[in-house]
Amino acid sequence: MFASLLGTAFRLAIVLTVCTGLLYPGVVTGVAQLLFPFQANGSLVEHNGRVVGSELLAQPFSEAAYLHARASAAGGGYDATASSGTNAGPTSSRLRDALTARALVAESLGVARGEIPADMITASASGLDPHVSPANARRQLVRVARARGVPVASLDTLLGRYVEPRTLGVLGEPRVNVLRFNLMLDSLLSIR
Numbered sequence: 001m002f003a004s005l006l007g008t009a010f011r012l013a014i015v016l017t018v019c020t021g022l023l024y025p026g027v028v029t030g031v032a033q034l035l036f037p038f039q040a041n042g043s044l045v046e047h048n049g050r051v052v053g054s055e056l057l058a059q060p061f062s063e064a065a066y067l068h069a070r071a072s073a074a075g076g077g078y079d080a081t082a083s084s085g086t087n088a089g090p091t092s093s094r095l096r097d098a099l100t101a102r103a104l105v106a107e108s109l110g111v112a113r114g115e116i117p118a119d120m121i122t123a124s125a126s127g128l129d130p131h132v133s134p135a136n137a138r139r140q141l142v143r144v145a146r147a148r149g150v151p152v153a154s155l156d157t158l159l160g161r162y163v164e165p166r167t168l169g170v171l172g173e174p175r176v177n178v179l180r181f182n183l184m185l186d187s188l189l190s191i192r
Helices: 002-035 093-108 134-148 152-162 178-188
Strands: 044-047 050-054 175-177
Touching (some): 134 175
């Protein structure tokens, strides 16, 4: 009797392994490759013939001539293998200190204290959010324009073309993909 149960359990394990470990992932991968090949392959962004990043993952930009991504709590910063938030709550002194430090940086870049967008000082939940809000991007344009030697109004016009609307018109908020905007800046405007 026990040998019969063990044989049944073993056969069931084999069938479930094949179904859930081979068939299901194979079908999902095939459908994704057929219907959404760009997304299924990582939404990789090419510039001058080489892959420079993914449209879905933030990257550190620290030079004045570029938009900066949201702060990252992932590993040492923007580490996709350590994606996570800080899990620090509203009473956390560590969170308060981090927000204060980021607000001071924003102020040193010319953003008035009452005009600092929330996403300029808070880290994203994953630590890898590739977007910033249009308000965050606009607050950074003065620094970017100064570094590139162009009028802020020109950059604001370009930025308007890169604001992505809500998904399906209702999900999320309008946003700017930092990598895409920075690549456009490099394509159109050299750094002086």
